[in-house]
Amino acid sequence: MTSIEKLKFLNEEQVRSIAETFGTPVFVYSQKEIERRCEEALSFPNAFGLQVRYAMKANPNTNILKIMKQKGILIDASSEYEVSRALASGFPAESIMLTSQQFPKDLKKIIELGVSFNACSLKQLEAYGKLFPGGKVSIRFNPGLGSGHTKKTDVGGVASAFGIWHEKLSEVRSLVKQYNLNVEKVHTHIGSGSDPEVWKAVAKYTLEYAEAFETVKVVSLGGGYKVGRMADEKSTDLQKIGEPVKQQFIDFATQHNRKLILEIEPGTYLIALCGALVTRVDDKVDTGTKGFTFLKLDTGMDANTRPSLYGARHPLVTVTKHPDTERPIEEYVVVGHCCESGDLFTQKEGGEAVTRPMARAEIDDYVVMEAVGAYCSSMSTKNYNSFPETGEVILLSSGETKWIRKPQSLEEIYKNEISVI
Numbered sequence: 404m405t406s407i408e409k410l411k412f413l414n415e416e417q418v419r420s421i422a423e424t425f426g427t428p429v430f431v432y433s434q435k436e437i438e439r440r441c442e443e444a445l446s447f448p449n450a451f452g453l454q455v456r457y458a459m460k461a462n463p464n465t466n467i468l469k470i471m472k473q474k475g476i477l478i479d480a481s482s483e484y485e486v487s488r489a490l491a492s493g494f495p496a497e498s499i500m501l502t503s504q505q506f507p508k509d510l511k512k513i514i515e516l517g518v519s520f521n522a523c524s525l526k527q528l529e530a531y532g533k534l535f536p537g538g539k540v541s542i543r544f545n546p547g548l549g550s551g552h553t554k555k556t557d558v559g560g561v562a563s564a565f566g567i568w569h570e571k572l573s574e575v576r577s578l579v580k581q582y583n584l585n586v587e588k589v590h591t592h593i594g595s596g597s598d599p600e601v602w603k604a605v606a607k608y609t610l611e612y613a614e615a616f617e618t619v620k621v622v623s624l625g626g627g628y629k630v631g632r633m634a635d636e637k638s639t640d641l642q643k644i645g646e647p648v649k650q651q652f653i654d655f656a657t658q659h660n661r662k663l664i665l666e667i668e669p670g671t672y673l674i675a676l677c678g679a680l681v682t683r684v685d686d687k688v689d690t691g692t693k694g695f696t697f698l699k700l701d702t703g704m705d706a707n708t709r710p711s712l713y714g715a716r717h718p719l720v721t722v723t724k725h726p727d728t729e730r731p732i733e734e735y736v737v738v739g740h741c742c743e744s745g746d747l748f749t750q751k752e753g754g755e756a757v758t759r760p761m762a763r764a765e766i767d768d769y770v771v772m773e774a775v776g777a778y779c780s781s782m783s784t785k786n787y788n789s790f791p792e793t794g795e796v797i798l799l800s801s802g803e804t805k806w807i808r809k810p811q812s813l814e815e816i817y818k819n820e821i822s823v824i
């Protein structure tokens with residue numbers, strides 16, 4: 404049974420005031436919460452040093468990047484475009500590592516700036532070797548296991564194309580030799596998980612790759628630290644998964660006389676719980692006594708695609724338009740505003756509608772969708788049905804609330820269209 408969800412960092416008065424000032428729908432991020440998450444990540448147990456990289460694809464807004472930078476967080480970029488955005492936000496090139504599925508168009512230029520490169524396939528490794536013989540490189544392996552919470556978020560194992568398959572170590576070795584490469588880092592990233600046993604296994608394999616290359620100084624275990632968005636979901640305890648990993652690094656040092664620096668690359672963990680989407684109930688309909696009551700919000704999969712993409716659940720909290728006495732609990736199917744059957748915020752993986760208990764909501768009341776800081780504004784079916792991109796505001800530590808992305812205008816949606824008829 405799903406329990407009633409609560410607001411995470413806003414109070415009801417703030418929700419009403421934000422909705423009135425900025426309109427709905429609007430994303431709200433909390434500077435304080437982001438800073439707190441950064442501090443937690445920076446206290447990850449480690450034996451000989453720690454580097455924390457923010458996987459900026461989770462939410463690349465320049466203000467969020469700048470908060471992270473002030474906290475001493477480095478950058479994991481997923482494309483050359485993300486590299487450019489991080490540079491534009493003030494990150495020095497040396498603090499950025501590029502881990503890209505697609506080989507960048509101009510790797511030479513990026514590397515010459517000082518960005519580091521994580522080779523994710525044999526082709527990438529060879530291309531890098533040709534450009535920079537004798538150069539420093541990081542190598543991403545697929546250790547043969549994954550732990551994503553759904554098949555679609557698994558990024559390790561035989562069904563994943565991320566990283567060099569672990570059985571190809573000898574091919575990696577010959578490329579490294581051929582181009583005289585200096586492998587300074589080995590890297591794995593296997594997907595969302597909170598099980599200490601899985602992290603222990605990942606650390607074990609990744610340390611084996613470090614053993615294979617004597618030049619390795621940094622071992623990156625990637626990201627994928629699951630956070631509980633819903634009250635009934637567990638969050639990763641960084642101290643709990645980190646302690647055994649720390650011990651493995653100590654054992655490695657004893658055996659091989661090499662003190663390795665640990666690197667982690669959280670995206671979700673740093674930002675998911677730091678964002679909320681303030682929406683308004685646009686309509687309320689039902690399908691009779693044997694059917695459902697539906698709340699239709701003034702937002703949809705064009706702002707948060709995660710529910711339709713992998714049945715992800717986000718807390719949905721009723722905030723009455725005006726302060727009111729406590730409302731009774733009702734069961735709703737909550738849907739988005741797109742003309743698309745998949746635009747359903749309360750669904751199981753596979754698409755079946757399920758109900759959610761919420762305080763009774765009427766048309767024009769607000770519904771706050773929580774835990775939308777990661778992979779929502781950055782990963783959406785933006786502009787579907789020609790809905791403009793949702794605006795974003797930040798709640799600063801000072802208590803002020805400011806736009807960090809204004810809502811898109813209609814013209815911006817079709818400005819690249821070329822009329823030839």
Ligand SMILES: *Cc1c(COP(=O)(O)O)cnc(C)c1O
Pocket residue numbers: 458460461479481502592594595625626627628668669670671672777
């Ligand atoms: C996306 C990504 C991450 C972050 O994953 P989360 O699940 O958001 O923590 C870390 N490393 C790499 C290489 C990634 O692609």
